[in-house]
Amino acid sequence: MNKKLFIKTFGCAMNMRDSEHIITELQIKENYSITENAKEADLIIINTCSVREKPERKLFSEIGIYSNIKKQNAKIGICGCTASALGEKIIKKAPSVDFVLGARNVSKISKVISIPKAVEVATNYDxxxxxxxxxxxxxxxxxxxxxxxxxxxxxxxxxxxxxxxxxxxxxxxxxxxxxxxxxxxxxxxxxxxxxxxxxxxxxxxxxxxxxxxxxxxxxxxxxxxxxxxxxxxxxxxxxxxxxxxxxxxxxxxKYIHMPLQSGSNNVLKDMKRGYSKEWFLNRVEKIKKLVPNVGIGSDIIVAFPTESEDDFKDTLDVVKEVGFDTLYSFIYSPRENTSAFNLEEIPRDVALSRLETLQNLHREILKSKAKKEINNTHRVMIENVIDSIEGRSDNGRLIKIEGSKEVSLGEIYDVVITKNENGSLFGKIA
CATH class of the missing domain: 3.30.750.210 (Transcription Regulator spoIIAA)
Structure with missing residues (x-):
């Protein structure tokens, strides 16, 4: 009998890939098919992320939701990084969970689904x-x-x-x-x-x-x-x-993601990142020299416990100098089992103010860049044809394509930029 699998994935591309592995293993080896409706699933899997803020609270909230709507005899499995971090604590706190599978143990999915209360979270598993x-x-x-x-x-x-x-x-x-x-x-x-x-x-x-x-x-x-x-x-x-x-x-x-995390050498040292602001900027300079139209993205953590106002200004200076095309910015969030966990946190209002300042700066950078794109031509790979037609240029810019010309997913077209709206780019196929 065909069984149905519902899977919800949080977090990064690595988690997305882990979910793909889980789905394919269960489809081919255990005869599962995917459903978008958790209420009809025979197996519900939550693939967790421990990088997100308050991961434990989010996990147990999700478990509660699916425990209340699942059909009789359906199983619930917890996978991913939070599963690795908490292990059997998940089953002790949430008895409705049938198994826990850590991020380093994805290959064991066919095994654990048939073992009551299985916990496989060894981080030394190869x-x-x-x-x-x-x-x-x-x-x-x-x-x-x-x-x-x-x-x-x-x-x-x-x-x-x-x-x-x-x-x-x-x-x-x-x-x-x-x-x-x-x-x-x-x-x-x-x-x-x-x-x-x-x-x-x-x-x-x-x-x-x-x-x-x-x-x-x-x-x-x-x-x-x-x-x-x-x-x-x-x-x-x-x-x-x-x-x-x-x-x-x-x-x-010609898009590269370069996680900066901080523009302050003091904070980079406290973060144990292993490089300096000067090294980072030197690498950016070399990349831009060889690829003048390169797209560069980054991650930045604001309000790390040792970050002073001067440290934060150093970060703003680097953001201005590089002019990142994408920026994922977050307030520092403490995690158990990290060396920074016991450091005193910066007051929340200060952290929020710094994040807002950084994000406002980046929005202005994007608006300025977008204005310079009018009439430029990009090679765009089509990524969406359902709600609207859009794709990404070779240097990572998301471009919405106007007009009625038929296009295909995954195909590359020359697209001329015709306008921008608050930093968002629009174009037409040349």
Whole structure:
């Protein structure tokens, strides 16, 4: 009998990819089909994120919601980073949960669904050589993991505690999946890892020496792949070889995400980021010199416990100098099992004021940039044709396309920018 699976995913692209693995494993091995209606599901999975604010409160709220609406005998499973962090505490606090599966144990999904109250959350479990079932869907985009875990010790970050030490996935496994996905219609490949450009630092089995630049070169040889993206690179590992490959490889999208976190050297040191403001700006300068129209995105945490007003001004200065095209900005949120957890937090009103100042500055930067885009032509890959026609340029700009010309998902068109509305770009196919 066909069973139905409902899955809700929180968090980053890594979590999205984990959910894809879970879905495909259960479809192929356990005869599940996906449903968008939790009330009719035989299995409800919540794939959690521990980076979001108040993750425990959010998780138990979600459990309560689904426990009340699930049909009789339906199971509830908790996966992801919060599952890794809390483990069996989840089942003790929420008896309606049938199993807990950590972010480092995704390959065990077929096993745990049949074991009452199973808890599999070991962060030293190595699934880097596990060949997940691969979906035969014809999506134009494919997410592909190239590493698992993280070796960094950023003082604010819970990820190393929930995903374990960094291990690279063997090159031949990555290329095999990329080739399969390309043959099934994928035109855009997104390579995933906590620190993608540290690829090759450690394999669990004997492996020839290879780095991220080598991987990019190999993936770009695959027929059918038109655009390669990756998230997220670490500024510390942006050596010249990597930057030059990014600049000169025509298949690599000319948008790069560079998580700054703070523009203050004092705060960067307290965050244990491993680089200085000067190093970050030097890398930006080199990238812009080689790719003048590059798109650059970043993450910034405001009100880290040791951040002074001068430190915050340093961050604003870097934002002005770089002119980020996208910016994900957050107020510092303490996490247990991080070295910054016991530091005294900055008052909430001060934190909110700094966040508002930063976001207002970025909005003005985007408006200024958008005005300069009128009449420019971009190569745009279509990403949505349902509510409206829109896509992303090679340098990462989201562009809404006006007009009635028929377009196809995943195809690339020349689009001329015709107007902007408060920083949003509109264009027409040339």
């Amino acid at each position: 699934e880097s050589n596990y060949e997940f079932c691969i979906s035969k869907d014809s999506s134009f985009r494919a997410l592909i993991n190239i590493s698992i875990g993280c070796d960094k010790k950023c003082s604010y970050c819970i990820v190393p505690h929930t995903r374990g030490k960094e291990i690279s996935i063997p090159l031949d496994m990555i290329l095999k999946e990329a080739e399969f996905r390309a043959k099934n219609g994928a035109k855009e490949i997104i390579l995933l890892g906590q620190n993608v450009n540290n690829y090759g630092a450690r394999f669990s089995n004997h492996h020839r020496k290879v780095n991220f630049t080598n991987l990019l070169q190999e993936v770009s040889k695959i027929d059918g792949i038109q655009r390669i993206k990756f998230v997220s690179p670490h500024p510390l590992h942006m050596d010249d070889e990597f930057i030059e490959e990014f600049a000169y490889n025509k298949k690599i999208s």
